[in-house]
Amino acid sequence: MRALTAEQRAADLEAMARGGVDVLVIGGGITGAGIALDAALRGYRVGLVERDDFASGTSGWSTKLIHGGIRYLPQGDVPLVREALIERGRLLANAPHLAHPLAFVLPLYTMSRRPVGLPVAPPWGVGLSAILDMGLSLYDTLAGRANVAHHRRISRDEVIRRAPCLLPNGLTRGFLYADGQTDDTRLTLAIVRSAADVGALVANHASVTGFEQSGDRLIAARVRLNAPGEGSRELVIPAAHIVNATGVFAERVEALTGATPLLDIQPSKGAHLVLRRDALAMTNDAVVLPETADGRIIFVVPWRSRVIVGTTDTGGGDLDRPVANDDDVRYLLDHLNRSVRRPLARDEIVSTYAGYRPLLRLRHARTPSRLSRTHAIVESASGLISISGGKLTTYRIMAQEVVDRIDARDGSRRPCLTKKWPIAGAAGWPAALPGLRARAARLGLPFETVVHLGDSYGSLASDVLDRIEADPALAAPLDPDLPATLAEVEYAVSVEQAFTVADVLERRLRLSIEAADHGLAAAPLVADHLTRRLGWDDALRSAQIAAYAATAAMHGAGLDEPLAAGA
């Protein structure tokens, strides 16, 4: 695979500016990455520029589910659910190292009335079980041949066995259904790497600040480079087609054309808590908590060494600095504690995180549309194509729709190839797993490290092992409680275009939310490594460690104050 080194990024940027591109994609979240991959596979010369780091926006702060969206069924959004279920199946097949099936326990209590957001509560809960059974049968049917596993009713005892954290009082029975789970930043990064491997030119820390026009058409984008030590250099990248895939920022980027944006984005924040698995006595099954007072669904999901609890849905806040605030923590913890056997104290929360979903309305639509949770694609008079909304799960079909539009503009009919395209690390996976295990054992690596490497890199994990074989000191863990190794820091900077301490610890290794200290102890070690590889001076090294401390603080946000009495 093409290694995304610092030198390669510089060469890619130079090539974009000198030769121009057919398609310039703005935004390195999962949507932009998917578009870059699809367009490059169809033979377009593609450039992808990301303001901060790949997956540093919403794509890094999801619940990490690859799902049809069970809660959209009661709202009658059947086509939306079907599309997501089909895409779920494709992603599980195309990225088996990064997307895997996950069982969900849906408990029923005597007081359950509107689980999974049923719009109408059956009187006294009569017939609720039959309604859920029908809904879950529809969910299975809509997934077609790619269904993960058929749902089934489970007894009270089985609910307790699979979800021992749940309060047993009033528990009557439950359902077990299947969806999928991923690691959102690693998935996004793998798609970026896949795009680069088929020729896309890619650069993070490269922000679009404006456009150049000829007549009323956009012909180029102005891009400011902002990797540490790069000194805010600006480039102009000529492009035949420019795609704005900047998620919640899409309205801002549209406004850079000087025209009134077509997208009207209402950001809605979703916050999560990260807990230790043993704090909740979790098995490997996820749990759908009983309905909240405001009709939301809250998932409790085992993820890596931790458990994720989320999410919320509130307006307001700083889009550039999404944090779970005190109210978010209180809301999630209160609801969790109403549903579990052993209530959790605030100081048992390992970390928090939050992201913004773009709720969309279209300006200039013939009929004013309601705020939508699906995606929208709009084309401005200047030719800018903007896409926003959707889900991680549906990134591929969204990308296909965008590139189909470009094809239609060009009058070409290049077939989309992403339906069965293996994402970086998928080739030869999981067949490579036994070999990987044997090699890791010869190198003296613990079992958890092998599991972690396989789940993070798939068949490319052998590249990480190559580094450990060459220098056994790189087998050292970055955190005593977690399997991530120093070799992965080396890999991140040599192959995965990491430029900052946060690029490594927040996006590529996830210590910012997984480690009890948010990765603070590892930060100087990572900074030393980046200093050697990227030629930083002492001042830059210190500034980077300080910047990482601010990042880490975002994941302890909302945890400082004790809950008020009675909360």
Ligand SMILES: Cc1cc2nc3c(=O)[nH]c(=O)nc-3n(C[C@H](O)[C@H](O)[C@H](O)COP(=O)(O)OP(=O)(O)OC[C@H]3O[C@@H](n4cnc5c(N)ncnc54)[C@H](O)[C@@H]3O)c2cc1C
């Ligand atoms: C709380 C929450 C939970 C979710 N859970 C799930 C889930 O479990 N499963 C699921 O399928 N979906 C989930 N989603 C939805 C999913 O996360 C998003 O649909 C998806 O990540 C959006 O990706 P994106 O690429 O469109 O946007 P983003 O990931 O936000 O990417 C946009 C990128 O554009 C960059 N950018 C902005 N301005 C510029 C500029 N001027 N120049 C260059 N780059 C720029 C940003 O830095 C950013 O990286 C969740 C969303 C939220 C908010």
